[in-house]
Amino acid sequence: MLELRSIKINYGVIQVIKDINITINKGQIVTIIGSNGAGKSTLIKGISGMVPLAGGEIYFQDKKITHLHPHEIVKNGIICAPEGRRIFPEMTVEENLDIGAYARIKDKGTAEKIKKHVFELFPVLKNRSKQLGGTLSGGEQQMLSIGRAVMADPKLLLLDEPSLGLAPIIVQEVFDIIKQLNREGVTILLVEQNAFQSLQIASRAYVLEIGRIKLEGTTQEMMENEDVKSSYLGVKINK
Ligand SMILES: Nc1ncnc2c1ncn2[C@@H]1O[C@H](COP(=O)(O)OP(=O)(O)OP(=O)(O)O)[C@@H](O)[C@H]1O
Ligand SMILES: [Mg+2]
Incomplete structure (x- = not known):
């Protein structure tokens, strides 16, 4: 590939x-x-x-x-979740996710569908969807960074x-989600x-x-x- x-x-x-x-x-x-x-x-x-x-x-x-x-x-x-999480601190969690979709997904319905799936993968992002990115914990920001990449429907992540x-416990959670994304075809x-x-x-x-x-x-x-x-x-x- x-x-x-x-x-x-x-x-x-x-x-x-x-x-x-x-x-x-x-x-x-x-x-x-x-x-x-x-x-x-x-x-x-x-x-x-x-x-x-x-x-x-x-x-x-x-x-x-x-x-x-x-x-x-x-x-x-080909979508990248960069080192150091690089999320937008002044935007809400949901706005950060919407920006992830913007580059590749033009159809709003599809973007909403993917967002629903991202919220299933990362329930914490759903709970905090209106919170500013910069106020998330380190682990939550990492999840947002990966979630934002998933919003672009990657073939290669x-x-x-x-x-x-x-x-360690959050690392395990993040790696489990990476495995899950791979099972879904990424x-x-x-x-x-x-x-x-x-x-x-x-x-x-x-x-x-x-x-x-x-x-x-x-x-x-x-x-x-x-x-x-x-x-x-x-x-x-x-x-
Ligand atoms: N913009 C830059 N200008 C000059 N040198 C750079 C630049 N970016 C990285 N380097 C140098 O290139 C080398 C590789 O850096 P890189 O960031 O790719 O390493 P890395 O394997 O990702 O390390 P880490 O695990 O610390 O993130 C380093 O010696 C670094 O100082
Ligand atoms: Mg590096």
Whole structure:
């Protein structure tokens, strides 16, 4: 469904993404794990068209989308829930959701139907629909960020560290919803430092280290890999 071929991204003279190949098949959850500064967010921005590529090609559903503008990439069905939640603090929860639909869903009835589903997925957003986004708790803002992305009816959902700063119980809730969205047919690229959780729900994984893919394989293979165990899973694996 998505194919990154020899992607390169530079900030000034610094190469942050160095020749990366990634393939995501329809219906999969694929995770990219990597530590701070590895280039995870940069890669997501490259796919979304928010930073220019210095080289390589991106194909989505066999169509080249390499140099499309961000809004055209959204129209194609690639929707991002960015790192740090980036919701609109001065707008209500419901207004934030409506904006999510705006880019792609022109029919009001369809948008209302999707919103109803988002409220089913995230009951807390329904309860707080008239509250300002900026007054939500961190976990609620993360849910709003994902809910807003769902409002655009994504074919491919890009999630940049959805677990960041959340208590374990909320992380579990968010990951359960990600699994649910995937069951409903949304293909997912999940970028995470939280390797333990993301390897549980993904089918394939890539390990990103300073701009290069160091390892790739099934999540089962990754969980059994000694380097992954020691660098990304820490003591959690040594039950
Ligand atoms: N706009 C920018 N200008 C210059 N350098 C940047 C810019 N954005 C990111 N970088 C650098 O690129 C590298 C990769 O950053 P990126 O945000 O992609 O990492 P990350 O893997 O998402 O890290 P984290 O887990 O901390 O979010 C870092 O060294 C960062 O300082
Ligand atoms: Mg990041």
